[in-house]
């Protein structure tokens with residue numbers, strides 16, 4: 001059994017930390033307050049290869065695995081989740097192209113994402129479709145050698161800044177099974193009939209762009225179909241273990257960042273003539289926060305390692321996602337508490353961590369859905 | 382053109398620390414690539430990207446622990462690395478400029494570069510002499526505190542701009558082979574790219590002993606002795622306020638009144 005990181009992984013973490021400290025931290029408050037997508041920082045991140053870290057080397061990426069991606073996510077999210085997501089989500093949706101796309105699609109869509117020329121997105125959720133993906137109603141119909149797409153997608157990360165989206169569409173409304181008859185189709189944002197509406201007023205990750213996408217008789221060539229027709233569910237399920245582990249790493253990073261901020265503050269702040277870190281009540285908070293963060297790390301890394309071994313880990317990935325996101329919320333909550341009034345305003349990063357943490361319990365399958373999955377796996381065994 | 386860049390892993394110190402004897406206590410120390418060397422590496426890599434350098438080699442004196450730091454330079458684009466270490470060096474308390482000069486000169490002779498780039502100084506022991514001393518020892522030309530380097534090298538000359546005291550700068554043409562000590566700010570060092578980090582793991586990192594490079598143990602003995610280390614007493618305190626100009630101005634007013642400076 002081997003619990004350590006390799007030298008290469010340590011180097012990745014160190015360099016990502018350097019980047020985050022210099023480029024992200026000084027700008028975090030601004031982008032959060034303005035709810036603005038951090039193009040300038042994303043461009044620098046792209047130069048460093050952070051946006052396409054998991055895209056294969058031959059398409060301009062670094063070809064890093066789930067564990068390395070988790071390390072990168074942990075480090076970025078521990079500095080600022082909103083900007084971190086803006087960077088890491090630049091390649092959302094490309095996993096399907098990587099795994100099931102044609103050579104031509106890989107060249108057209110993976111390379112420009114790896115180099116930062118283009119931003120992608122994954123469009124699954126709809127106004128009436130969230131946890132129950134099988135109720136997707138966005139329709140793609142074949143007309144000659146084109147797909148004609150109609151429908152609305154909701155909560156789409158990168159919705160107003162993305163250059164293309166991998167859109168989850170219903171292609172066979174008469175399919176028998178609940179999970180049959182869906183396809184993944186690439187839609188470029190400059191196609192006629194595509195419009196987007198930015199969603200503002202988010203609780204957290206406000207630097208990250210979220211929007212509603214509207215497809216009104218959008219025509220794309222048939223070669224924009226990713227993988228097999230009517231097989232979207234099977235294709236997408238293929239990535240659940242990796243994507244859930246990815247969000248676990250986000251939660252872990254938020255917990256780590258909040259813990260570090262709380263430690264610093266506790267040592268600095270004095271009341272009753274002593275550092276508040278001398279009070280046992282504060283010490284116990286810090287102990288629990290650190291222990292929970294470490295436990296989240298172990299679950300996350302274990303899940304990531306297993307994904308990289310090619311193991312099926314439905315239950316473990318859901319456990320990591322559910323637990324790490326809960327720890328993110330709990331630890332950032334306690335971090336605000338340790339800051340007292342100072343934690344309630346944005347002079348310190350914990351206020352942001354607290355708001356940002358909540359999303360990790362919602363997207364990529366809510367906490368309740370993860371628990372459903374875990375229970376199903378437990379009881380089926 | 383072949384470029385050799387000297388790099389060093391330096392000790393970094395936390396804001397709050399304690400001194401034990403003549404050393405800063407271990408628990409307050411970290412390690413990082415020397416800041417000046419980061420600029421030297423960047424300059425070399427840019428020369429390579431401009432098609433002027435065809436090989437960039439780094440050399441470091443240090444134990445195995447510092448390989449991760451050395452790989453940073455490889456990740457940023459250097460082609461290969463040489464690391465010199467020896468049991469004899471393990472026991473040396475203070476590796477002085479003389480010893481470094483002996484070791485680095487031996488590597489320069491073996492590698493035969495056209496240009497050697499070193500940092501102006503190392504952030505920890507700050508001798509600020511190694512680069513120039515190596516040049517002197519080898520009979521190379523040298524330029525110290527270089528903050529701009531022309532990338533054309535016409536007639537085998539390095540045209541450099543050097544930073545002098547009092548905001549004065551001078552332009553000098555230096556004949557190759559030469560050693561340039563690089564000042565921070567000469568360029569903007571890049572982050573190592575993830576691809577670069579990945580590729581760096583496959584780049585050669587040769588480890589050489591003193592015997593391998595033909596340096597005798599007696600050549601590295603030092604006549605320097607570190608006798609004390611302490612934090613200077615501060616004679617006055619600086620007060621620092623954070624906040625908006627409105628808030629800080631009134632706090633400053635209060636302080637000046639308290640001190641009897643203002644009424």
Ligand SMILES: Cc1cc2nc3c(=O)[nH]c(=O)nc-3n(C[C@H](O)[C@H](O)[C@H](O)COP(=O)(O)OP(=O)(O)OC[C@H]3O[C@@H](n4cnc5c(N)ncnc54)[C@H](O)[C@@H]3O)c2cc1C
Pocket residue numbers: 092121122123124125129130131132154155156157158202205210359362363364365366367368369372
């Ligand atoms: C900032 C942000 C970014 C997002 N980015 C994207 C994106 O890029 N692409 C994309 O496709 N989507 C994205 N989403 C959407 C996200 O994946 C959904 O919000 C999420 O899946 C939950 O769906 P919903 O909001 O419709 O909630 P609902 O499914 O309506 O859930 C409401 C509540 O009911 C619970 N619930 C639902 N079903 C069950 C059940 N069977 N058992 C127990 N409880 C249940 C849920 O857990 C939740 O508590 C994003 C959302 C946000 C907020």
